[in-house]
Amino acid sequence: MPDLLLELLSEEIPARMQDRARADLERLVTDGLKAAGLDWSGVWTFSTPRRIGLSVEGLPERQPDVRQERKGPRVGSPDKATDGFLRSVGFDSLDRCEVREVKGADFWFAVIERKGAATAEALGGIVTGAIRSMGWPKSMRWGDTAFHWVRPLHNILCIFDGRPVPGSLDIGSGEPLAFNGSTVGHRFLAPGEIEVRSAKGYREALEKACVLVDPAQRQDRIETQAKSVAAGLGCSLREDRALLNEVTGLVEWPVAVAGRIDAGFMDLPPEVLITSMRNHQKYFALESADGTMAPHFIAVADMETGDGGKSVAAGNERVLRARLADAQFFWDQDRATPLANRVEALEGITFHAKLGSVRDRVRRIQELVGKFAPNVGADTDQAQIAAQLAKADLTAGMVGEFPELQGVMGHYYALNDGEDAAVADAIAGHYAPQGPADACPTDPITIAVALADKIDILAAFWLIGETPTGSRDPYGLRRAALGVVRLIVENELRLSLTWLLEQAAVQASQSTFEQGAGTGDSVAEEAAGRAFDFIVDRLKVHLRDRGVRHDHVAAVFAESGEDDLVRLLARVDALAALLGSDDGENLLTAYRRAANILRIEEKKDGRSYDGAPAACLLKMPEEAGLADALDTAAAGAQRGLEKEAFSEAMTALAALREPMDSFFDAVTVNDADLALRENRLLLLSNIRAVMDSVADFSQIEG
Numbered sequence: 001m002p003d004l005l006l007e008l009l010s011e012e013i014p015a016r017m018q019d020r021a022r023a024d025l026e027r028l029v030t031d032g033l034k035a036a037g038l039d040w041s042g043v044w045t046f047s048t049p050r051r052i053g054l055s056v057e058g059l060p061e062r063q064p065d066v067r068q069e070r071k072g073p074r075v076g077s078p079d080k081a082t083d084g085f086l087r088s089v090g091f092d093s094l095d096r097c098e099v100r101e102v103k104g105a106d107f108w109f110a111v112i113e114r115k116g117a118a119t120a121e122a123l124g125g126i127v128t129g130a131i132r133s134m135g136w137p138k139s140m141r142w143g144d145t146a147f148h149w150v151r152p153l154h155n156i157l158c159i160f161d162g163r164p165v166p167g168s169l170d171i172g173s174g175e176p177l178a179f180n181g182s183t184v185g186h187r188f189l190a191p192g193e194i195e196v197r198s199a200k201g202y203r204e205a206l207e208k209a210c211v212l213v214d215p216a217q218r219q220d221r222i223e224t225q226a227k228s229v230a231a232g233l234g235c236s237l238r239e240d241r242a243l244l245n246e247v248t249g250l251v252e253w254p255v256a257v258a259g260r261i262d263a264g265f266m267d268l269p270p271e272v273l274i275t276s277m278r279n280h281q282k283y284f285a286l287e288s289a290d291g292t293m294a295p296h297f298i299a300v301a302d303m304e305t306g307d308g309g310k311s312v313a314a315g316n317e318r319v320l321r322a323r324l325a326d327a328q329f330f331w332d333q334d335r336a337t338p339l340a341n342r343v344e345a346l347e348g349i350t351f352h353a354k355l356g357s358v359r360d361r362v363r364r365i366q367e368l369v370g371k372f373a374p375n376v377g378a379d380t381d382q383a384q385i386a387a388q389l390a391k392a393d394l395t396a397g398m399v400g401e402f403p404e405l406q407g408v409m410g411h412y413y414a415l416n417d418g419e420d421a422a423v424a425d426a427i428a429g430h431y432a433p434q435g436p437a438d439a440c441p442t443d444p445i446t447i448a449v450a451l452a453d454k455i456d457i458l459a460a461f462w463l464i465g466e467t468p469t470g471s472r473d474p475y476g477l478r479r480a481a482l483g484v485v486r487l488i489v490e491n492e493l494r495l496s497l498t499w500l501l502e503q504a505a506v507q508a509s510q511s512t513f514e515q516g517a518g519t520g521d522s523v524a525e526e527a528a529g530r531a532f533d534f535i536v537d538r539l540k541v542h543l544r545d546r547g548v549r550h551d552h553v554a555a556v557f558a559e560s561g562e563d564d565l566v567r568l569l570a571r572v573d574a575l576a577a578l579l580g581s582d583d584g585e586n587l588l589t590a591y592r593r594a595a596n597i598l599r600i601e602e603k604k605d606g607r608s609y610d611g612a613p614a615a616c617l618l619k620m621p622e623e624a625g626l627a628d629a630l631d632t633a634a635a636g637a638q639r640g641l642e643k644e645a646f647s648e649a650m651t652a653l654a655a656l657r658e659p660m661d662s663f664f665d666a667v668t669v670n671d672a673d674l675a676l677r678e679n680r681l682l683l684l685s686n687i688r689a690v691m692d693s694v695a696d697f698s699q700i701e702g
Contacts, residue, residue, distance in 0.1 A: 015249025032126030124167025146172025185209025
């Protein structure tokens with residue numbers, strides 16, 4: 001069966017946009033094929049800096065034949081009705097229609113049969129529609145055209161069954177871009193025109209013309225060459241998948257070339273060297289056998305040279321030398337001013353118009369750290385010093401040049417100033433964790449500053465009402481909330497999260513309210529409560545990703561109003577263990593039965609059934625046995641909760657299974673004797689109360 005091949009040739013497409021563009025093109029084309037009734041056996045997409053396209057394999061030569069039946073008006077209907085029906089089906093007379101009986105009456109029916117058109121005739125519109133519908137983060141017009149695309153589009157190769165597809169793309173100026181069967185090779189190494197007849201021939205011809213259209217093939221070639229070149233220097237390639245993916249989208253014919261870093265720059269912190277090479281020049285860093293930075297780098301050229309890459313290496317070394325000279329200047333200049341002397345300069349950096357300067361924020365973090373540092377095992381004095389210096393490197397020249405090194409440079413400058421290593425580590429690590437894959441701090445001082453930093457930002461922004469909406473989260477509050485969850489859970493911190501948020505909100509309110517934003521601690525407490533709810537939502541997401549059911553979290557949280565996340569999770573784990581057992585499953589069934597009966601009868605009677613049942617009215621052994629079991633379970637559960645032995649509390653509940661089963665098997669709750677009925681409803685109410693003292697079982701789903 002024939003194949004479709006499409007290549008869109010343009011000016012350089014940004015590497016970061018190529019993956020999404022390939023996915024969009026595949027979706028749009030295949031959706032068009034489905035709408036046209038066309039099946040296929042496979043799709044392969046490709047992209048380079050200059051081209052994006054796809055091959056669709058196993059398309060039929062023609063669209064399928066279509067047979068439709070349309071019911072019309074009843075026989076004998078007015079001419080206006082029958083004429084309208086004929087027009088709708090494209091018939092010129094009723095002679096082409098059939099008469100069929102439907103429920104005792106005769107109706108006109110039209111049977112419409114259309115032969116499927118040639119697939120090639122449908123492809124032009126499908127391809128044109130896909131090109132126009134592609135979504136780009138940024139697009140442009142060029143010349144006097146009206147067409148918007150990511151970059152100027154030069155050529156559209158579109159062939160089916162070895163021949164160009166009839167069609168063109170109107171770009172709003174001059175001649176439209178007609179679909180054709182040719183493309184071009186590498187811009188410099190093989191710029192000539194190439195005639196194409198098949199997808200296989202396309203790949204082979206482009207490779208001969210120094211273009212590897214398959215991103216996976218280019219990536220493998222880059223990695224293989226870079227590792228080989230590094231090994232030749234006695235080094236190893238520093239792992240950087242993100243950079244590898246980006247460089248793959250920057251070249252059509254990758255050639256790895258080694259360059260040398262001048263020895264005079266090797267005293268710079270390795271993060272400075274790596275950032276200079278990676279972010280600005282897209283160079284790969286190398287490591288020596290002992291894991292330290294090697295004085296070499298790998299650049300990936302999109303060019304072969306007659307001198308084995310020497311001229312390319314020299315050019316890259318020259319560019320890097322200038323970049324590192326700037327970094328060396330900042331490094332020397334920044335160290336001349338101690339971090340402590342930079343703190344007051346933070347007054348000149350606005351954090352938020354309603355929340356003051358970064359200096360104001362540092363004061364809040366420093367004060368907050370002082371309130372709870374001992375609770376996380378941190379020395380209060382050291383934690384407050386780290387909090388005071390944590391943002392000071394924002395005024396340093398190096399951070400101005402490389403903003404991604406904030407915190408990292410503060411670590412080096414603190415060590416240069418003679419600060420304690422734990423303080424320096426806290427400055428470097430207080431931004432962490434910044435995502436699910438980021439390492440979570442474990443040192444007490446770093447934990448204290450990192451937690452205070454995130455608690456402050458959450459409480460402050462909830463205080464002023466600047467909270468995430470939909471997908472918008474300009475202040476990174478979701479990231480901060482997840483950071484709080486991970487810091488507490490992974491380090492098993494025993495803290496009252498509500499109290500922490502209230503302290504932070506009150507601190508933020510003291511300056512905010514002076515500007516007329518609100519009044520009193522009650523507003524701060526309300527803001528803290530909303531921030532806490534937001535963190536709990538992030539906790540549920542975090543636990544869901546770990547396979548923990550959100551309704552288990554809701555059941556424990558709803559009952560207790562728990563704000564100690566470590567204790568909360570211990571209770572969740574114990575609840576999950578109970579519900580995962582046969583006893584727990586049957587216990588939940590019995591609980592629901594009791595709760596349903598109570599809900600119905602309370603609604604019917606217009607009252608609640610609360611309180612202890614009368615012992616003298618427990619006529620049957622099963623109800624007396626259940627009452628005794630409830631008393632025992634309530635006491636056992638309470639002891640377990642007080643000792644934080646949550647498995648023990650759940651075990652106490654599990655003992656209710658048999659007496660509850662026996663009760664429901666033998667006892668009629670809605671007895672004709674109203675006194676017995678009320679007493680038995682009180683017994684059911686006790687079932688609900690005892691079980692809900694451990695977790696709100698009504699929250700459990702399934």
